[in-house]
Amino acid sequence: MALVGRPNVGKSTLLNAALGHPLAIVSPMPQTTRDAILGVVHHGPAEIALLDTPGLHRPRTELGRVMNQAAREAARSADVIVFVTEAPDPARLRGGAAKDGEHSRPLAPHPGDLTLLADLGSEAPVVLVLNKVDRTRDKSQLLPLLEALSKVREFAAVVPISARRDDGVQRVLDEVAKLCPEGEWGFAPDELTDRPTRFFAGEYVREQILRATKEEVPHASAVQIERYVEPTGGGALHIDATIHVERPGQKKILIGAGAEQLKRIGTEARLRIEELVGRQVNLKLWVRVTPAWRESLERLEELGYNKGEAS
Ligand SMILES: Nc1nc2c(ncn2[C@@H]2O[C@H](COP(=O)(O)OP(=O)(O)O)[C@@H](O)[C@H]2O)c(=O)[nH]1
Numbered sequence: 663m664a665l666v667g668r669p670n671v672g673k674s675t676l677l678n679a680a681l682g683h684p685l686a687i688v689s690p691m692p693q694t695t696r697d698a699i700l701g702v703v704h705h706g707p708a709e710i711a712l713l714d715t716p717g718l719h720r721p722r723t724e725l726g727r728v729m730n731q732a733a734r735e736a737a738r739s740a741d742v743i744v745f746v747t748e749a750p751d752p753a754r755l756r757g758g759a760a761k762d763g764e765h766s767r768p769l770a771p772h773p774g775d776l777t778l779l780a781d782l783g784s785e786a787p788v789v790l791v792l793n794k795v796d797r798t799r800d801k802s803q804l805l806p807l808l809e810a811l812s813k814v815r816e817f818a819a820v821v822p823i824s825a826r827r828d829d830g831v832q833r834v835l836d837e838v839a840k841l842c843p844e845g846e847w848g849f850a851p852d853e854l855t856d857r858p859t860r861f862f863a864g865e866y867v868r869e870q871i872l873r874a875t876k877e878e879v880p881h882a883s884a885v886q887i888e889r890y891v892e893p894t895g896g897g898a899l900h901i902d903a904t905i906h907v908e909r910p911g912q913k914k915i916l917i918g919a920g921a922e923q924l925k926r927i928g929t930e931a932r933l934r935i936e937e938l939v940g941r942q943v944n945l946k947l948w949v950r951v952t953p954a955w956r957e958s959l960e961r962l963e964e965l966g967y968n969k970g971e972a973s
């Protein structure tokens with residue numbers, strides 16, 4: 663099944679809650695997820711393969727177009743689509759209710775949601791997930807939004823949840839399990855994903871960059887794993903990675919005074935990778951300026967972002 667929705671509605675948080683493991687990286691910044699990531703959940707007798715996708719958005723760069731394409735392809739090939747949207751920000755809700763003491767205005771769906779829903783096609787059943795309901799104290803305020811969305815298309819189920827609090831996530835899996843065809847996959851019970859740990863090593867470095875820096879630096883950064891050596895018979899895993907940025911100023915920010923920033927990023931990322939692989943990790947980071955890598959199909963390919971044909 664594929665998780666689709668606008669950027670930042672909480673798709674990756676939902677994947678992690680379903681897995682019970684913080685596999686996918688999550689941040690308050692839109693476009694955190696750049697590749698589709700598969701997570702495997704054993705739910706009762708069912709095995710559910712959840713595909714987390716980059717948020718569909720209006721792309722401004724070649725990277726953005728590649729990300730949209732990854733999400734669309736995931737949606738096309740899925741047996742079940744989980745369409746994720748979010749409860750409105752409380753500030754917006756208050757604004758709506760305050761109008762001359764009227765009843766609170768029925769909340770309209772986000773225009774981006776309407777476009778996405780129209781785009782989804784009608785082959786696969788769609789489960790509507792309204793995430794972040796923890797932000798709304800009076801849940802009845804959400805009903806007009808759910809009603810309006812239900813008029814846009816038919817949903818196999820509608821599930822309000824809080825992915826962050828792991829509230830309602832099991833219900834999403836129940837609904838998906840009912841809709842899933844039987845016996846298609848075949849992962850080992852302890853397998854979390856089909857991606858190699860090498861991929862997540864790069865993701866966890868990027869996660870620390872997202873945490874440590876602001877504005878254009880996270881969007882302009884890409885992590886390339888240059889060396890990944892797993893000594894047989896134990897011992898530390900050796901990883902060399904290059905962080906590509908687009909401008910010298912971004913490189914300076916990432917490294918920081920006395921290289922303190924880069925050291926912190928390396929230490930935090932190493933701890934996350936060690937948790938995933940269950941062994942010691944030796945992580946070395948370099949920062950390189952690769953101008954306009956987000957606009958170059960060739961660079962994107964080298965960085966692993968361009969698997970299919972770009973359109
Ligand atoms: N209040 C609240 N915030 C959430 C919830 N789920 C996710 N978030 C936050 O929303 C932001 C985007 O989440 P993420 O999973 O990266 O969204 P994605 O872009 O759809 O994958 C992060 O700051 C999350 O912590 C939720 O249930 N409640």
Ligand SMILES: [Mg+2]
Binds near residue numbers: 675694717
């Ligand atoms: Mg995400």
